[in-house]
Amino acid sequence: MTQTPLSENGIDQGYALSTTLVDPDVADMIAARENVLGRVDYTTAAADPILSARSPRLALHMAHGKADSFSELWTTPHDVTAGMHDGVAYAHDGEFLFVAGRIAESGHYATATEKAYLTALGLIRDLGYPNCYRMWNVVGAINEDNAEGLENYRDFCLGRADAFATMRFNETEIPAATGIGALGGGIGFYFLTSRSGSPIAIENPQQVSAYHYPQRYGPKAPKFARATRMGGRVYVSGTASITGHESRHEGDLVRQTHLSLENIARVIGASNLWEHGIGDGYFLANLDHIKVYVRHAEDIPVVRGICERAFSPAAEVRYLNVDVCRSDLLVEIEGIAY
Numbered sequence: 001m002t003q004t005p006l007s008e009n010g011i012d013q014g015y016a017l018s019t020t021l022v023d024p025d026v027a028d029m030i031a032a033r034e035n036v037l038g039r040v041d042y043t044t045a046a047a048d049p050i051l052s053a054r055s056p057r058l059a060l061h062m063a064h065g066k067a068d069s070f071s072e073l074w075t076t077p078h079d080v081t082a083g084m085h086d087g088v089a090y091a092h093d094g095e096f097l098f099v100a101g102r103i104a105e106s107g108h109y110a111t112a113t114e115k116a117y118l119t120a121l122g123l124i125r126d127l128g129y130p131n132c133y134r135m136w137n138v139v140g141a142i143n144e145d146n147a148e149g150l151e152n153y154r155d156f157c158l159g160r161a162d163a164f165a166t167m168r169f170n171e172t173e174i175p176a177a178t179g180i181g182a183l184g185g186g187i188g189f190y191f192l193t194s195r196s197g198s199p200i201a202i203e204n205p206q207q208v209s210a211y212h213y214p215q216r217y218g219p220k221a222p223k224f225a226r227a228t229r230m231g232g233r234v235y236v237s238g239t240a241s242i243t244g245h246e247s248r249h250e251g252d253l254v255r256q257t258h259l260s261l262e263n264i265a266r267v268i269g270a271s272n273l274w275e276h277g278i279g280d281g282y283f284l285a286n287l288d289h290i291k292v293y294v295r296h297a298e299d300i301p302v303v304r305g306i307c308e309r310a311f312s313p314a315a316e317v318r319y320l321n322v323d324v325c326r327s328d329l330l331v332e333i334e335g336i337a338y
Protein backbone atom coordinates (compact mmCIF):
# COMPACT_ATOMS: atom_id res chain seq x y z
CA MET A 1 0.00 0.00 0.00
CA THR A 2 1.33 3.46 -0.82
CA GLN A 3 1.52 5.87 2.06
CA THR A 4 0.37 9.46 1.62
CA PRO A 5 3.13 11.82 2.77
CA LEU A 6 2.36 13.46 6.09
CA SER A 7 3.13 17.08 6.86
CA GLU A 8 4.59 18.02 10.23
CA ASN A 9 1.13 18.31 11.77
CA GLY A 10 0.40 14.72 10.73
CA ILE A 11 -2.15 15.52 8.01
CA ASP A 12 -1.68 14.07 4.55
CA GLN A 13 -0.65 16.75 2.11
CA GLY A 14 -2.84 15.68 -0.75
CA TYR A 15 -5.90 16.23 1.39
CA ALA A 16 -8.46 18.97 0.63
CA LEU A 17 -11.74 19.98 2.21
CA SER A 18 -14.97 18.62 0.78
CA THR A 19 -17.82 20.93 -0.06
CA THR A 20 -21.41 20.61 -1.13
CA LEU A 21 -24.35 22.91 -1.96
CA VAL A 22 -27.47 21.24 -0.63
CA ASP A 23 -30.94 21.99 0.64
CA PRO A 24 -30.83 23.08 4.30
CA ASP A 25 -32.49 19.89 5.60
CA VAL A 26 -29.90 17.78 3.78
CA ALA A 27 -27.19 20.00 5.30
CA ASP A 28 -28.64 19.25 8.75
CA MET A 29 -28.30 15.51 8.12
CA ILE A 30 -24.73 15.80 6.84
CA ALA A 31 -23.78 18.08 9.73
CA ALA A 32 -25.09 15.50 12.22
CA ARG A 33 -22.63 12.85 11.04
CA GLU A 34 -19.59 14.67 9.61
CA ASN A 35 -16.94 17.10 10.88
CA VAL A 36 -18.10 20.51 9.70
CA LEU A 37 -15.41 23.16 9.33
CA GLY A 38 -17.99 25.73 8.29
CA ARG A 39 -21.57 26.09 7.19
CA VAL A 40 -23.02 28.99 5.22
CA ASP A 41 -26.78 29.26 4.82
CA TYR A 42 -27.85 31.10 1.68
CA THR A 43 -31.23 31.92 3.10
CA THR A 44 -34.01 34.47 3.65
CA ALA A 45 -32.43 36.50 6.48
CA ALA A 46 -28.89 37.36 7.57
CA ALA A 47 -27.54 36.56 11.01
CA ASP A 48 -24.30 37.07 12.88
CA PRO A 49 -21.92 34.10 12.75
CA ILE A 50 -22.36 31.61 15.57
CA LEU A 51 -20.99 28.30 16.75
CA SER A 52 -23.66 25.70 16.14
CA ALA A 53 -22.96 22.11 17.24
CA ARG A 54 -19.35 23.25 17.74
CA SER A 55 -18.78 24.59 14.24
CA PRO A 56 -19.13 28.03 12.66
CA ARG A 57 -22.33 28.89 10.90
CA LEU A 58 -23.18 32.06 8.96
CA ALA A 59 -26.55 33.04 7.50
CA LEU A 60 -26.57 35.27 4.41
CA HIS A 61 -29.67 36.96 3.03
CA MET A 62 -29.36 35.61 -0.51
CA ALA A 63 -32.66 33.81 -1.08
CA HIS A 64 -36.18 35.10 -1.75
CA GLY A 65 -37.91 32.04 -0.30
CA LYS A 66 -37.55 28.41 0.65
CA ALA A 67 -37.25 27.34 -2.99
CA ASP A 68 -33.97 29.16 -3.62
CA SER A 69 -32.46 28.64 -0.14
CA PHE A 70 -29.52 26.27 0.18
CA SER A 71 -26.57 25.59 2.46
CA GLU A 72 -22.89 25.35 1.66
CA LEU A 73 -20.96 22.91 3.83
CA TRP A 74 -17.20 22.52 4.20
CA THR A 75 -16.37 19.18 5.79
CA THR A 76 -13.16 17.44 6.82
CA PRO A 77 -12.19 13.91 7.87
CA HIS A 78 -10.22 15.42 10.76
CA ASP A 79 -11.31 16.67 14.17
CA VAL A 80 -12.32 20.33 14.27
CA THR A 81 -11.43 22.98 16.85
CA ALA A 82 -13.79 25.96 16.77
CA GLY A 83 -14.14 29.29 18.53
CA MET A 84 -15.38 32.87 18.47
CA HIS A 85 -13.04 35.85 18.46
CA ASP A 86 -14.17 39.51 18.38
CA GLY A 87 -17.43 38.58 16.65
CA VAL A 88 -15.95 36.25 14.02
CA ALA A 89 -16.53 32.49 14.15
CA TYR A 90 -13.74 30.13 13.12
CA ALA A 91 -12.75 26.49 12.99
CA HIS A 92 -9.60 24.63 11.99
CA ASP A 93 -8.60 21.01 11.48
CA GLY A 94 -4.80 21.07 11.52
CA GLU A 95 -4.49 22.06 7.85
CA PHE A 96 -7.48 24.24 6.91
CA LEU A 97 -9.29 27.10 8.59
CA PHE A 98 -12.73 28.61 7.98
CA VAL A 99 -13.58 32.05 9.35
CA ALA A 100 -16.87 33.96 9.01
CA GLY A 101 -18.00 37.42 10.03
CA ARG A 102 -20.63 40.07 9.50
CA ILE A 103 -20.54 43.84 9.26
CA ALA A 104 -23.74 45.49 10.41
CA GLU A 105 -25.81 47.45 7.90
CA SER A 106 -24.53 51.00 7.85
CA GLY A 107 -24.24 54.23 5.85
CA HIS A 108 -20.47 53.85 5.85
CA TYR A 109 -18.68 50.52 5.36
CA ALA A 110 -14.96 51.22 4.83
CA THR A 111 -13.90 51.56 8.47
CA ALA A 112 -16.03 48.65 9.71
CA THR A 113 -14.84 46.47 6.80
CA GLU A 114 -11.22 47.27 7.55
CA LYS A 115 -11.74 46.43 11.22
CA ALA A 116 -13.58 43.15 10.54
CA TYR A 117 -11.00 42.10 7.94
CA LEU A 118 -8.14 42.94 10.31
CA THR A 119 -9.79 40.78 12.97
CA ALA A 120 -10.16 37.84 10.56
CA LEU A 121 -6.75 38.24 8.90
CA GLY A 122 -5.04 38.70 12.28
CA LEU A 123 -6.75 35.57 13.54
CA ILE A 124 -5.64 33.39 10.63
CA ARG A 125 -2.05 34.52 11.20
CA ASP A 126 -2.17 34.05 14.98
CA LEU A 127 -3.68 30.57 14.65
CA GLY A 128 -1.01 29.60 12.10
CA TYR A 129 -3.21 29.32 8.98
CA PRO A 130 -2.00 32.41 7.10
CA ASN A 131 -2.48 31.24 3.49
CA CYS A 132 -5.85 32.58 2.40
CA TYR A 133 -7.04 31.08 -0.89
CA ARG A 134 -10.76 31.95 -1.16
CA MET A 135 -13.04 34.70 0.17
CA TRP A 136 -16.73 35.40 -0.25
CA ASN A 137 -18.28 38.81 0.47
CA VAL A 138 -21.98 39.52 0.13
CA VAL A 139 -22.94 43.17 0.27
CA GLY A 140 -26.45 44.47 0.93
CA ALA A 141 -27.62 47.26 -1.42
CA ILE A 142 -24.34 46.76 -3.29
CA ASN A 143 -25.11 49.28 -6.07
CA GLU A 144 -26.68 51.89 -3.81
CA ASP A 145 -24.82 54.88 -2.45
CA ASN A 146 -23.65 55.18 1.14
CA ALA A 147 -24.24 58.26 3.30
CA GLU A 148 -21.45 60.14 1.46
CA GLY A 149 -22.61 59.23 -2.05
CA LEU A 150 -20.04 56.45 -2.59
CA GLU A 151 -21.46 53.16 -3.89
CA ASN A 152 -21.57 50.55 -1.11
CA TYR A 153 -19.44 48.12 -3.14
CA ARG A 154 -16.73 50.78 -3.61
CA ASP A 155 -16.97 51.65 0.07
CA PHE A 156 -16.42 47.97 0.94
CA CYS A 157 -13.46 47.75 -1.51
CA LEU A 158 -11.86 50.73 0.25
CA GLY A 159 -11.93 49.03 3.66
CA ARG A 160 -10.75 45.70 2.26
CA ALA A 161 -7.82 47.34 0.44
CA ASP A 162 -6.77 49.16 3.60
CA ALA A 163 -6.88 45.92 5.61
CA PHE A 164 -4.76 44.06 3.03
CA ALA A 165 -2.28 46.97 3.00
CA THR A 166 -2.02 46.98 6.80
CA MET A 167 -1.47 43.21 6.80
CA ARG A 168 1.12 43.65 4.01
CA PHE A 169 -0.53 41.23 1.59
CA ASN A 170 1.28 41.44 -1.72
CA GLU A 171 -0.35 40.73 -5.09
CA THR A 172 0.68 37.07 -5.12
CA GLU A 173 -1.02 36.54 -1.73
CA ILE A 174 -4.38 37.97 -2.74
CA PRO A 175 -7.04 35.23 -2.75
CA ALA A 176 -9.75 34.36 -5.22
CA ALA A 177 -12.97 36.08 -4.15
CA THR A 178 -16.58 36.87 -4.75
CA GLY A 179 -18.04 40.31 -4.07
CA ILE A 180 -21.74 40.11 -4.83
CA GLY A 181 -25.05 41.65 -3.85
CA ALA A 182 -27.10 40.45 -0.88
CA LEU A 183 -30.79 41.10 -0.25
CA GLY A 184 -30.03 42.66 3.15
CA GLY A 185 -28.10 42.27 6.36
CA GLY A 186 -25.08 44.50 5.83
CA ILE A 187 -21.99 42.59 4.66
CA GLY A 188 -21.41 38.90 5.33
CA PHE A 189 -18.02 37.34 4.62
CA TYR A 190 -16.17 34.06 4.96
CA PHE A 191 -12.64 32.92 4.12
CA LEU A 192 -10.84 29.63 3.61
CA THR A 193 -7.18 29.48 4.56
CA SER A 194 -4.43 26.89 4.84
CA ARG A 195 -1.59 26.18 7.24
CA SER A 196 1.04 24.67 4.95
CA GLY A 197 -0.37 24.98 1.41
CA SER A 198 0.85 27.74 -0.89
CA PRO A 199 -2.03 29.00 -3.02
CA ILE A 200 -1.04 30.11 -6.52
CA ALA A 201 -2.91 33.23 -7.68
CA ILE A 202 -4.12 32.99 -11.28
CA GLU A 203 -5.01 35.93 -13.53
CA ASN A 204 -6.88 36.13 -16.86
CA PRO A 205 -4.78 37.41 -19.79
CA GLN A 206 -7.94 38.99 -21.30
CA GLN A 207 -8.76 40.95 -18.14
CA VAL A 208 -6.87 43.65 -16.29
CA SER A 209 -6.12 42.29 -12.81
CA ALA A 210 -8.88 43.59 -10.55
CA TYR A 211 -6.29 45.06 -8.19
CA HIS A 212 -5.10 47.21 -11.14
CA TYR A 213 -8.55 48.52 -12.16
CA PRO A 214 -8.41 52.27 -12.79
CA GLN A 215 -9.88 54.74 -10.29
CA ARG A 216 -13.10 55.24 -12.26
CA TYR A 217 -14.33 52.02 -10.61
CA GLY A 218 -13.73 53.36 -7.11
CA PRO A 219 -11.10 54.98 -4.90
CA LYS A 220 -9.36 51.67 -4.11
CA ALA A 221 -9.32 48.73 -6.51
CA PRO A 222 -10.99 45.42 -5.59
CA LYS A 223 -8.30 43.18 -4.17
CA PHE A 224 -8.81 39.69 -5.52
CA ALA A 225 -7.22 37.18 -7.90
CA ARG A 226 -9.23 35.67 -10.78
CA ALA A 227 -8.65 32.21 -9.32
CA THR A 228 -6.35 30.32 -6.98
CA ARG A 229 -4.83 26.89 -7.32
CA MET A 230 -4.86 25.08 -3.98
CA GLY A 231 -4.74 21.42 -3.03
CA GLY A 232 -5.21 20.13 -6.58
CA ARG A 233 -8.19 22.36 -7.34
CA VAL A 234 -8.75 25.73 -8.94
CA TYR A 235 -11.08 28.06 -7.03
CA VAL A 236 -12.60 30.42 -9.59
CA SER A 237 -13.66 33.89 -8.42
CA GLY A 238 -16.97 35.41 -9.32
CA THR A 239 -16.55 36.06 -13.06
CA ALA A 240 -18.58 38.41 -15.22
CA SER A 241 -18.77 39.98 -18.67
CA ILE A 242 -15.59 42.04 -18.43
CA THR A 243 -12.58 42.24 -20.75
CA GLY A 244 -9.71 44.59 -20.10
CA HIS A 245 -11.33 46.45 -17.24
CA GLU A 246 -14.59 47.24 -19.02
CA SER A 247 -18.02 45.67 -18.76
CA ARG A 248 -19.09 44.27 -22.14
CA HIS A 249 -22.45 43.66 -23.84
CA GLU A 250 -24.47 46.12 -21.77
CA GLY A 251 -28.10 45.01 -21.66
CA ASP A 252 -27.38 41.78 -23.58
CA LEU A 253 -27.97 38.87 -21.20
CA VAL A 254 -27.04 36.09 -23.61
CA ARG A 255 -23.74 37.66 -24.63
CA GLN A 256 -22.88 38.54 -21.01
CA THR A 257 -23.47 34.94 -19.96
CA HIS A 258 -21.33 33.60 -22.79
CA LEU A 259 -18.50 36.03 -22.06
CA SER A 260 -18.57 35.13 -18.34
CA LEU A 261 -18.21 31.45 -19.27
CA GLU A 262 -15.47 32.24 -21.80
CA ASN A 263 -13.58 34.14 -19.13
CA ILE A 264 -13.76 31.17 -16.78
CA ALA A 265 -12.73 28.73 -19.54
CA ARG A 266 -9.73 30.91 -20.28
CA VAL A 267 -8.70 31.24 -16.63
CA ILE A 268 -8.79 27.48 -15.99
CA GLY A 269 -7.62 26.36 -19.45
CA ALA A 270 -4.32 24.58 -20.01
CA SER A 271 -2.51 27.45 -21.72
CA ASN A 272 -3.26 29.94 -18.93
CA LEU A 273 -2.41 27.51 -16.14
CA TRP A 274 0.80 26.64 -17.97
CA GLU A 275 1.71 30.36 -17.94
CA HIS A 276 1.20 30.26 -14.17
CA GLY A 277 3.47 27.23 -13.79
CA ILE A 278 0.59 24.80 -13.26
CA GLY A 279 0.58 21.57 -15.27
CA ASP A 280 -3.11 20.74 -15.40
CA GLY A 281 -5.75 22.38 -17.51
CA TYR A 282 -9.51 22.29 -17.03
CA PHE A 283 -12.68 22.74 -19.05
CA LEU A 284 -16.04 24.17 -17.99
CA ALA A 285 -17.20 20.55 -17.66
CA ASN A 286 -14.67 20.18 -14.80
CA LEU A 287 -16.41 22.86 -12.74
CA ASP A 288 -18.48 21.94 -9.72
CA HIS A 289 -20.02 23.74 -6.73
CA ILE A 290 -21.07 26.52 -9.03
CA LYS A 291 -23.03 29.63 -8.10
CA VAL A 292 -24.69 31.64 -10.83
CA TYR A 293 -25.78 35.11 -9.74
CA VAL A 294 -28.48 36.71 -11.90
CA ARG A 295 -29.60 40.32 -11.43
CA HIS A 296 -33.15 39.91 -12.75
CA ALA A 297 -35.21 36.90 -11.65
CA GLU A 298 -36.89 36.65 -15.05
CA ASP A 299 -33.47 36.13 -16.69
CA ILE A 300 -32.73 32.93 -14.76
CA PRO A 301 -34.26 30.47 -17.29
CA VAL A 302 -32.16 31.85 -20.17
CA VAL A 303 -28.97 31.86 -18.08
CA ARG A 304 -29.74 28.36 -16.85
CA GLY A 305 -30.22 27.12 -20.41
CA ILE A 306 -26.78 28.41 -21.43
CA CYS A 307 -25.08 27.12 -18.28
CA GLU A 308 -26.59 23.66 -18.52
CA ARG A 309 -25.04 23.21 -21.94
CA ALA A 310 -21.61 24.23 -20.59
CA PHE A 311 -21.45 22.44 -17.22
CA SER A 312 -21.40 18.76 -16.35
CA PRO A 313 -24.91 17.43 -15.68
CA ALA A 314 -23.44 16.04 -12.44
CA ALA A 315 -22.28 19.46 -11.18
CA GLU A 316 -23.98 21.11 -8.19
CA VAL A 317 -25.22 24.46 -9.50
CA ARG A 318 -27.27 27.06 -7.63
CA TYR A 319 -28.92 30.10 -9.20
CA LEU A 320 -29.28 33.21 -7.05
CA ASN A 321 -31.27 36.34 -7.87
CA VAL A 322 -29.10 39.14 -6.48
CA ASP A 323 -27.38 42.29 -7.70
CA VAL A 324 -23.87 42.23 -9.18
CA CYS A 325 -20.95 44.51 -8.23
CA ARG A 326 -21.31 46.80 -11.28
CA SER A 327 -24.76 48.04 -12.16
CA ASP A 328 -24.26 47.18 -15.86
CA LEU A 329 -23.52 43.50 -15.14
CA LEU A 330 -26.48 41.12 -15.39
CA VAL A 331 -24.82 37.86 -14.47
CA GLU A 332 -21.81 36.46 -12.64
CA ILE A 333 -20.53 32.89 -12.21
CA GLU A 334 -18.11 31.15 -9.81
CA GLY A 335 -17.09 27.56 -9.18
CA ILE A 336 -14.32 25.10 -8.37
CA ALA A 337 -12.43 23.18 -11.08
CA TYR A 338 -11.57 19.57 -10.17
Ligand SMILES: C=C(O[C@@H]1C=C(C(=O)O)C=C[C@H]1O)C(=O)O
Binding pocket: 137, 177, 178, 179, 180, 210, 222, 223, 224, 237, 238, 239, 240, 242, 325, 332
Ligand atom coordinates in the same frame (compact mmCIF):
# COMPACT_ATOMS: atom_id res chain seq x y z
C1 LIG B 1 -17.08 40.52 -11.34
C2 LIG B 1 -16.03 41.12 -10.78
O1 LIG B 1 -15.83 41.28 -9.46
C3 LIG B 1 -16.64 40.72 -8.46
C4 LIG B 1 -16.18 41.29 -7.16
C5 LIG B 1 -15.22 40.66 -6.40
C6 LIG B 1 -14.70 41.27 -5.16
O2 LIG B 1 -14.80 42.49 -5.01
O3 LIG B 1 -14.18 40.52 -4.30
C7 LIG B 1 -14.73 39.39 -6.78
C8 LIG B 1 -15.24 38.76 -7.88
C9 LIG B 1 -16.53 39.21 -8.43
O4 LIG B 1 -17.51 38.69 -7.56
C10 LIG B 1 -14.95 41.67 -11.63
O5 LIG B 1 -14.42 42.72 -11.27
O6 LIG B 1 -14.62 41.03 -12.65
